[in-house]
Amino acid sequence: MREINASIGTDKRLWQEDILGSQAHVTMLAAQGIVPQADAEAILAGLATIAAEYAGGGLVEDIALEDIHMHVETRLAQIVGPAAGRLHTARSRNDQVATDFRLWVRRACAETDAGLKALAQALLVRAEEHAGTIMPGFTHLQVAQPVTLGHHLLAYVEMAARDRSRFADAARRLNEMPLGAAALAGTGFPIDRAMTARALGFDRPMANSLDAVSDRDFALDYLSAAVLTGLHLSRLAEEIILWATPAYGFVKLPDAWSTGSSIMPQKRNPDAAELVRGHSGLLLGHFTGLAATMKGLPLAYAKDMQDDKPPVFAAHDLLALMLAAMTGMVESLAFQPERMRAAAAAGFSTATDLADWLVREAGVPFREAHDITGRAVKAAETAGCQLDALSDATLAMIDARITPAVRDVLSVEASVASRTSFGGTAPANVRAAVAAARERLA
Ligand code: ARG
Numbered sequence: 001m002r003e004i005n006a007s008i009g010t011d012k013r014l015w016q017e018d019i020l021g022s023q024a025h026v027t028m029l030a031a032q033g034i035v036p037q038a039d040a041e042a043i044l045a046g047l048a049t050i051a052a053e054y055a056g057g058g059l060v061e062d063i064a065l066e067d068i069h070m071h072v073e074t075r076l077a078q079i080v081g082p083a084a085g086r087l088h089t090a091r092s093r094n095d096q097v098a099t100d101f102r103l104w105v106r107r108a109c110a111e112t113d114a115g116l117k118a119l120a121q122a123l124l125v126r127a128e129e130h131a132g133t134i135m136p137g138f139t140h141l142q143v144a145q146p147v148t149l150g151h152h153l154l155a156y157v158e159m160a161a162r163d164r165s166r167f168a169d170a171a172r173r174l175n176e177m178p179l180g181a182a183a184l185a186g187t188g189f190p191i192d193r194a195m196t197a198r199a200l201g202f203d204r205p206m207a208n209s210l211d212a213v214s215d216r217d218f219a220l221d222y223l224s225a226a227v228l229t230g231l232h233l234s235r236l237a238e239e240i241i242l243w244a245t246p247a248y249g250f251v252k253l254p255d256a257w258s259t260g261s262s263i264m265p266q267k268r269n270p271d272a273a274e275l276v277r278g279h280s281g282l283l284l285g286h287f288t289g290l291a292a293t294m295k296g297l298p299l300a301y302a303k304d305m306q307d308d309k310p311p312v313f314a315a316h317d318l319l320a321l322m323l324a325a326m327t328g329m330v331e332s333l334a335f336q337p338e339r340m341r342a343a344a345a346a347g348f349s350t351a352t353d354l355a356d357w358l359v360r361e362a363g364v365p366f367r368e369a370h371d372i373t374g375r376a377v378k379a380a381e382t383a384g385c386q387l388d389a390l391s392d393a394t395l396a397m398i399d400a401r402i403t404p405a406v407r408d409v410l411s412v413e414a415s416v417a418s419r420t421s422f423g424g425t426a427p428a429n430v431r432a433a434v435a436a437a438r439e440r441l442a
Contacts, residue, residue, distance in 0.1 A: 006063035007306050013313060014068050015054050017100040019047050021179060022072065024199035026087050034090060034189050039083040046080040047072075067306075068100075069093045090189035091182055094213040094301040098178035101309065103200065105222050108316045109171035113164050115323035116229065120160040120441060122330040124434050127153040131430040134412050135250065135340035136349055143347025146412040149335060150430035157437050159232040166225035174218035177202035181212035184300035214300040216290070219312050223287040226315045230280030233322050237276040240329060244270050248343070252334040257325075272325045279318045286311035344412045348377045350387055353409040353418065354402075362401040372399045 023044060030040035050072055053059075065071050070093075076084040130149035137147035177200060180186070180193035186209040193205035206212035243250035244258075253270055261267035290311045293304050351373050358369035375398050380387050383394075388410035395402040408414055420426045 002063050002066075005066055005303075007067045007309070008061050008063060008065065008071060010309050010313065011068045011097075011306075012059050012061065012071070014097075014100045014104055014309075015059060015072065016051070017103040018068050018072050018096070019051050019054075020103065020200065021096060021099045022087055023047055024196045025091055025179060027199065028192050028196045029086070029089055029189075031195065032190050032192055034191070035086040039086050042080045042083050043076065043087050046076045046084060049079055050075050067093070067097075069096055090187040090191050091179060092184075092213075094183050095178045095181040095209075098181075098213055098215070099200070101312075102174050102176075102178065102202075102218055105174055105218055105312065106171055106201075108222060108312070109167045109174075109225075112226070112229070112316070112319055112323070113167050115320055115327070116160050116164045116167070117441060119323055119327045119330065120157050120164075120437070122327045123153050123157045123160070124437055124441075126330060126333070126335075127151075127157065127430060128434045130335060130337070131434070132427040133335065133337045133340060134344050134416055136344040136347060137425070143343065143349050145352055146344040146349045146415050147425040148416055148427055148430055149337075149340065150427070150434070151425040153330075154430060154433050154437070156232065156236055161437075161440070163225065163229040163232060166228060167222075170218065170221035170225050173221060175201075175203045176206045177204070178206050178212035178215075180205055181209035184210055184213050210300045214297070214305070216294055216305060216308050219308050220287065220290060220294070222312060223283070223290060223315055226283050226319050227280075227287045229319060230283040230322065233326050234277045234280035236326065236330075237270075237273040237280075240273040240333065241270045241277070244268075244273075249339040250336055250343070252336065253329075254332040254334060257329045257332060272329060276322045276326055279322050282318055283315050286315040341412065345386055348380060348387055350410050350412060350415045351377050353415045354387060354406065357406050357409045358399070358401065361403075361405065364401065372402075375399075376402075 026035065026040045026043045026047075029035040030037050035043075053075075059071060062071070065074055073084065073088065076087065127150040130153065133149040134146050135149045135152065136143040137145050137152070177193065177197040179196050179200070180191050197203070197205045206215075240251065240253075242248055244253050253268055253273075255268075257270075257272050258268045259271045261269060290308055293307050297304055354376060355366065355369040355373040358364040358372060359366050364372070376387060376390065376395065379394060379398060380390055383390065388407065392404045395406065409418060416425055417427065420429055423429075
């Protein structure tokens with residue numbers, strides 16, 4: 001029973017939050033005349049001693065004491081004596097743990113946000129550096145149209161901004177205080193929940209005592225934001241892995257972010273990127289696990305809910321590592337602009353530019369322009385060259401309306417430079433978007 005019941009191995013990470021919660025609670029109990037001021041002061045001093053002990057030497061785990069709440073309370077009794085027993089007046093471990101955990105997740109949201117901000121900053125540096133670097137843009141992983149590397153990297157800056165807004169949203173929504181719900185029904189003591197809420201930085205006490213002790217939406221909010229962040233990091237990791245293969249050769253992994261093979265001396269493996277991709281799957285597992293734990297629970301508290309902390313702690317730690325590793329990789333990837341440009345030029349990637357030119361300059365309906373361009377691509381394929389290497393005569397033979405002026409759009413440089421629509425890939429757009437994103441970050 002002791003072994004299955006104990007959670008101290010995990011919830012010891014809540015010790016600071018547990019002590020903060022107790023300090024706020026006993027201060028309020030004294031202010032309301034529920035415990036004598038002298039006892040409250042002794043309890044506060046004892047809690048400060050315990051905080052110093054834990055901060056200095058950690059905590060000695062005892063599974064007979066079950067969880068962090070019992071550890072702190074037991075130690076408090078050793079320091080303060082019988083007056084320590086007044087601390088648990090008008091509360092239960094049910095509202096206590098929900099409060100502690102919310103405080104912890106609130107801090108986790110801020111930490112994760114800082115990691116995302118650092119990643120966005122690293123991406124912006126590289127995007128600015130490569131505002132004019134041409135690479136193939138893909139659909140179906142087939143070369144589609146040329147884009148700029150800066151534009152590609154900025155796509156991940158957008159994702160990071162949405163991720164940050166999800167953590168901010170989670171932090172805002174969780175910021176209501178369960179403490180004072182007691183076991184499930186509230187309490188008959190004349191507590192002042194607004195006072196404890198203020199002391200702990202909550203916006204307000206939770207409105208329903210049953211909801212207060214049984215809600216774990218805040219943990220799932222954190223995990224779901226983590227899942228989406230992980231999904232984005234995984235896509236970027238996958239691109240780094242692909243781009244670093246000799247077949248692509250778009251990027252060289254720095255030594256610091258790759259590993260060698262134990263038997264193949266030439267290998268430079270993208271282990272960090274692969275682990276970011278892999279860990280994102282674990283994050284999804286943590287969300288799924290807690291969602292499954294919660295879905296069948298009747299109100300209010302049930303011990304199943306003790307399983308809420310391991311997935312959140314694990315997800316937080318994984319995500320912190322993933323963000324740090326991805327930021328490090330982004331900062332130090334050696335992009336290979338020649339390889340990227342060559343791949344962009346190789347796939348008839350300016351075919352759409354030719355079709356658009358026919359529409360714009362010769363008044364050809366788009367569908368017809370599409371057919372004409374198809375013939376030009378076929379001619380280039382037969383000749384074994386790129387579109388801009390077809391002669392003026394060949395182009396005019398395909399359609400008389402194609403004049404030498406078309407050369408303005410057939411190169412990959414001309415193609416990307418022309419894409420100045422809002423949100424488009426032109427180097428000028430990328431520079432403006434970097435500036436705008438920097439302003440938002442600041
Ligand atoms: N360790 C418990 C948890 O994390 C604290 C709440 C225990 N409450 C109870 N009634 N047994 O859920």
